[in-house]
Amino acid sequence: MTTMARRIAGTGSFYSAVVLLVLFAAFPFYWMLITTFKQDGDLYNLQSIPYWFNESPTMEHIDYLFTDTLFLRWLGNSALIGVCVVAITLVVSLPAGYSLARMPGRAAENLGIGIFLTYLVPPTLLFLPLSRVISLLGLQDSLWSLVLVYPTFTIPFCTWLLMGFFKSVPREIDEAAIVDGCTMVGAFVKTILPLSLPAILTVIIFAFTLTMQEFVYALTFISSSDQKPITLGVATDLVRGDVYYWGELMGAALISSIPVAIAYNLFLDRFISGITGGAVKG
Amino acid sequence: MAAVAARHIRKQFGDVFAVNDISLSVNDGEFLVLLGPSGCGKTTFLRILAGLESQTSGDILIGGENVNEVPPRARGIAMVFQSYGLYPHLSVFNNIAFPLKTQNTPRDELRRKVDWAMRLLSIDHLSSRRPRQLSGGERQRVALARALVREPTVFLLDEPLSNLDAKLRTSARSELKQFQQTVRTSTVYVTHDQVEAMGMGDRIAVIDHGQLRQIGTPTEIYDQPADEFVATFLGTPPMNLVEREGGSLGFRPEHFLPREMLNGSALAEMPFRIDRMEYLGSERILYGEIEGRPSKRIVTAKLPAHAASDQLRAGDRHAFAVRCSELHYFDREGRRTREGAVQ
Ligand SMILES: Nc1ncnc2c1ncn2[C@@H]1O[C@H](COP(=O)(O)OP(=O)(O)OP(=O)(O)O)[C@@H](O)[C@H]1O
Numbered sequence: 005m006t007t008m009a010r011r012i013a014g015t016g017s018f019y020s021a022v023v024l025l026v027l028f029a030a031f032p033f034y035w036m037l038i039t040t041f042k043q044d045g046d047l048y049n050l051q052s053i054p055y056w057f058n059e060s061p062t063m064e065h066i067d068y069l070f071t072d073t074l075f076l077r078w079l080g081n082s083a084l085i086g087v088c089v090v091a092i093t094l095v096v097s098l099p100a101g102y103s104l105a106r107m108p109g110r111a112a113e114n115l116g117i118g119i120f121l122t123y124l125v126p127p128t129l130l131f132l133p134l135s136r137v138i139s140l141l142g143l144q145d146s147l148w149s150l151v152l153v154y155p156t157f158t159i160p161f162c163t164w165l166l167m168g169f170f171k172s173v174p175r176e177i178d179e180a181a182i183v184d185g186c187t188m189v190g191a192f193v194k195t196i197l198p199l200s201l202p203a204i205l206t207v208i209i210f211a212f213t214l215t216m217q218e219f220v221y222a223l224t225f226i227s228s229s230d231q232k233p234i235t236l237g238v239a240t241d242l243v244r245g246d247v248y249y250w251g252e253l254m255g256a257a258l259i260s261s262i263p264v265a266i267a268y269n270l271f272l273d274r275f276i277s278g279i280t281g282g283a284v285k286g
Numbered sequence: 287m288a289a290v291a292a293r294h295i296r297k298q299f300g301d302v303f304a305v306n307d308i309s310l311s312v313n314d315g316e317f318l319v320l321l322g323p324s325g326c327g328k329t330t331f332l333r334i335l336a337g338l339e340s341q342t343s344g345d346i347l348i349g350g351e352n353v354n355e356v357p358p359r360a361r362g363i364a365m366v367f368q369s370y371g372l373y374p375h376l377s378v379f380n381n382i383a384f385p386l387k388t389q390n391t392p393r394d395e396l397r398r399k400v401d402w403a404m405r406l407l408s409i410d411h412l413s414s415r416r417p418r419q420l421s422g423g424e425r426q427r428v429a430l431a432r433a434l435v436r437e438p439t440v441f442l443l444d445e446p447l448s449n450l451d452a453k454l455r456t457s458a459r460s461e462l463k464q465f466q467q468t469v470r471t472s473t474v475y476v477t478h479d480q481v482e483a484m485g486m487g488d489r490i491a492v493i494d495h496g497q498l499r500q501i502g503t504p505t506e507i508y509d510q511p512a513d514e515f516v517a518t519f520l521g522t523p524p525m526n527l528v529e530r531e532g533g534s535l536g537f538r539p540e541h542f543l544p545r546e547m548l549n550g551s552a553l554a555e556m557p558f559r560i561d562r563m564e565y566l567g568s569e570r571i572l573y574g575e576i577e578g579r580p581s582k583r584i585v586t587a588k589l590p591a592h593a594a595s596d597q598l599r600a601g602d603r604h605a606f607a608v609r610c611s612e613l614h615y616f617d618r619e620g621r622r623t624r625e626g627a628v629q
């Protein structure tokens with residue numbers, strides 16, 4: 005083969021791989037999109053091609069979602085829970101991750117592993133004891149029960165993530181601040197926090213998406229429609245017995261995934277780049 | 287009065303002692319060098335002085351006060367880390383201003399001090415750059431400037447020149463020393479480079495395996511090494527050690543010369559068999575062994591290049607000698623003993 009031909013073959017296989025991957029990732033979204041705007045007749049007609057509109061698109065499902073269900077309320081609930089959980093997670097995980105990263109000796113490592121292990125205990129096991137706690141606190145059937153429970157899995161995960169990141173920040177930087185007149189907390193706030201913005205952003209997005217997609221706890225603790233987060237509301241109020249409101253289901257899923265997709269694309273890339281360069285020699 | 291004093295400092299990591307019973311004091315305005323091989327505990331000792339690491343036992347005194355319980359920020363020290371520890375998210379100006387800001391220095395005073403420090407170290411043209419946009423030498427000067435603006439009681443410097451290339455290091459060495467003489471701040475300077483130590487230190491503390499082997503002026507350390515470790519750690523090539531009854535006998539390569547180059551009477555003559563020669567421009571290094579006097583290492587002689595040694599060839603046997611006044615005696619434990627005690 006000539007060099008030219010080889011290069012074309014190289015780029016060709018590269019782009020076909022990319023295209024395959026994009027198709028794989030984007031297909032569910034495409035499916036959600038067209039299902040949302042299809043008429044019911046089109047959806048249930050086995051003779052028509054499922055990949056495109058066979059009858060004209062319609063807004064009826066979206067209308068139904070916004071006027072006849074508590075969709076907006078659910079979205080609001082999810083956002084409220086997400087914001088509260090993220091705040092609680094940051095307040096606990098930042099100092100915990102920093103302490104673990106700077107603790108001398110092997111104890112820190114074992115503690116870190118221990119904390120991560122608690123993340124691996126599945127909610128399907130934990131909801132039993134936790135539901136007892138929730139009812140003791142009188143929080144049953146309230147979205148605040150979720151604000152209380154979700155940090156049980158976001159905190160271990162985010163503490164672990166932050167610990168790893170803080171370890172990668174050379175300790176000379178915060179030690180220099182401590183020698184230069186800061187308290188431990190001062191050094192953390194003035195040097196480690198600004199350097200960790202990418203990690204903190206990652207943690208915020210992770211914690212937020214983890215709470216947005218949680219289902220088991222929501223299902224066990226909440227039954228009133230107006231307290232439900234989006235995951236639960238959609239799945240319980242738009243599936244009635246064996247009747248699936250496909251158009252509404254897909255529309256709700258699509259709309260609630262948009263903010264997360266935007267958050268990922270806008271922030272993550274921009275912040276993950278060598279901010280720590282030049283701190284130490286070499 | 288001693289600016290800093292350490293009393294019986296020990297530091298244990300697991301079951302090893304990184305610092306094992308070091309006592310020393312730094313006089314006011316003095317430039318004290320801590321010299322020792324890699325891993326001997328220099329950094330650990332410096333971090334204990336700074337308060338970043340707590341000692342297992344012992345006391346630290348700064349300005350006469352026991353500071354065991356005083357946090358680093360209140361010890362009146364400024365430190366330059368082995369890896370500088372600059373704040374990557376701040377400009378050079380803000381890096382240097384950082385210690386002043388934590389002390390709530392008024393704005394115009396802060397400006398004045400930072401400008402002064404930047405001019406002193408000739409980095410004023412870099413004030414708006416970030417650390418990652420600086421060369422190693424520039425970073426080192428920023429770190430120094432940051433240490434300097436606080437007007438500390440003591441400077442603690444951990445191998446600040448180790449990252450510079452040989453040429454820059456030479457000039458930085460003299461700049462640093464000159465700078466210290468201007469500000470007259472007591473300084474503890476860590477290095478494993480004996481040339482730096484000899485050239486810069488008012489006194490040198492030689493450390494090995496966490497223990498203080500000797501402390502003294504460069505001349506004392508070089509001319510009267512307290513033990514075999516100090517004797518062989520300093521000097522290139524290091525001091526020759528040959529066996530003798532009851533210990534060993536040491537002499538520096540530059541004192542080990544062909545018999546005919548030495549006059550006077552009190553000479554110790556030794557037949558030297560030359561195995562190899564190296565010509566280094568200004569001098570000539572001869573490697574070989576002394577017949578009848580076993581040695582753990584190859585014996586070296588350092589001769590001026592132009593000397594009569596021109597006729598010496600590898601493979602030759604030649605009568606060499608050392609002035610008796612330039613012989614060092616060590617006992618079986620390697621400690622220096624009074625000369626001629628046992629011969
Ligand atoms: N945090 C720690 N935990 C365990 N051992 C340590 C720790 N810090 C240092 N040590 C050990 O203590 C000894 C002294 O280390 P130190 O960093 O003080 O050496 P150093 O003289 O500064 O060496 P270098 O010239 O290479 O910088 C080493 O053997 C090192 O492995």
Ligand SMILES: [Mg+2]
Pocket residue numbers: 328329330368444
């Ligand atoms: Mg060191």
